[in-house]
Amino acid sequence: MNAIPSRKHEYEAGKLAKRLRHQVGQAIADFNMIEDGDRVMVCLSGGKDSYTLLDILLKLRAKAPVHFDLTAVHLDQKQPGYDPDVLPGYLRSVGVPFEILEQDTYSVVKRVIPEGKTMCSLCSRLRRGSLYTYAAENGYTKIALGHHRDDIVETLFLNLFHQGTLKAMPPKLRSDDGRNVLIRPLAYCAEEDIAEYAGSQGFPIMPCNLCGSQENLQRKTIKAMLGEWERKHPGRVENIFRAIGNVAPSQLADRTLFDFAGLGTAVGGARADAHAWLAGEARETAEPS
Numbered sequence: 472m473n474a475i476p477s478r479k480h481e482y483e484a485g486k487l488a489k490r491l492r493h494q495v496g497q498a499i500a501d502f503n504m505i506e507d508g509d510r511v512m513v514c515l516s517g518g519k520d521s522y523t524l525l526d527i528l529l530k531l532r533a534k535a536p537v538h539f540d541l542t543a544v545h546l547d548q549k550q551p552g553y554d555p556d557v558l559p560g561y562l563r564s565v566g567v568p569f570e571i572l573e574q575d576t577y578s579v580v581k582r583v584i585p586e587g588k589t590m591c592s593l594c595s596r597l598r599r600g601s602l603y604t605y606a607a608e609n610g611y612t613k614i615a616l617g618h619h620r621d622d623i624v625e626t627l628f629l630n631l632f633h634q635g636t637l638k639a640m641p642p643k644l645r646s647d648d649g650r651n652v653l654i655r656p657l658a659y660c661a662e663e664d665i666a667e668y669a670g671s672q673g674f675p676i677m678p679c680n681l682c683g684s685q686e687n688l689q690r691k692t693i694k695a696m697l698g699e700w701e702r703k704h705p706g707r708v709e710n711i712f713r714a715i716g717n718v719a720p721s722q723l724a725d726r727t728l729f730d731f732a733g734l735g736t737a738v739g740g741a742r743a744d745a746h747a748w749l750a751g752e753a754r755e756t757a758e759p760s
Contacts, residue, residue: 517677519669520617
């Protein structure tokens with residue numbers, strides 16, 4: 472009697488794996504993330520997202536029409552409770568070349584950030600700096616990160632609510648220092664699917680004892696908000712994500728993206744006179760009487 476549920480579970484697991492592979496492959500194609508001859512450095516944190524990223528890239532590479540190399544790179548940040556044998560053991564078992572970097576960012580974060588304050592931002596900056604420097608110095612052409620669709624949407628609202636900017640995480644970009652091209656092949660994948668897939672694959676998840684123990688982070692608040700929306704209105708998060716790729720600059724208010732000034736009905740000198748009059752009115756209004 473257990474055979475039917477088992478077959479159904481296998482069928483659903485197969486569908487999930489196929490969906491994730493399709494979504495990753497589509498993202499890679501849409502943004503030209505990986506090209507022939509690329510040396511891709513996969514940043515492996517030990518969490519569900521980066522394990523899933525590496526696993527799917529390995530499966531896609533086996534059938535890819537182009538040749539590219541994959542190397543997993545992990546940063547040992549000397550956090551308490553860290554087991555240095557977990558990742559090497561797993562990576563050897565799947566036959567992936569890897570490097571384990573060591574940098575005691577934990578002590579730096581604990582020294583700089585006051586007790587009870589959020590450590591994630593500084594921790595992330597230090598980790599990115601180490602990984603990006605290593606990639607540039609060792610000739611990697613792409614850095615693959617494990618951010619997924621939900622991370623991208625959460626970042627959109629974090630920037631909207633706390634920074635007053637309308638931006639998220641792009642699936643592909645050049646780093647601020649210009650040395651690296653970053654790619655996010657999981658950009659089309661839902662976190663819920665990734666969590667289910669990681670569980671079915673039995674990845675040896677390594678919890679973060681530094682950041683993961685902190686509560687009431689801004690991102691957690693946004694995640695809870697989006698989760699509530701999704702429960703009440705299924706598909707809303709996907710619609711928000713699609714909106715990020717369907718931008719209409721003329722329907723916003725960024726003057727650097729659209730020539731609003733050029734839409735006046737007046738022409739030639741009449742338009743210039745109108746602008747001069749408005750500028751004069753603004754100056755007179757601002758001056759004290």
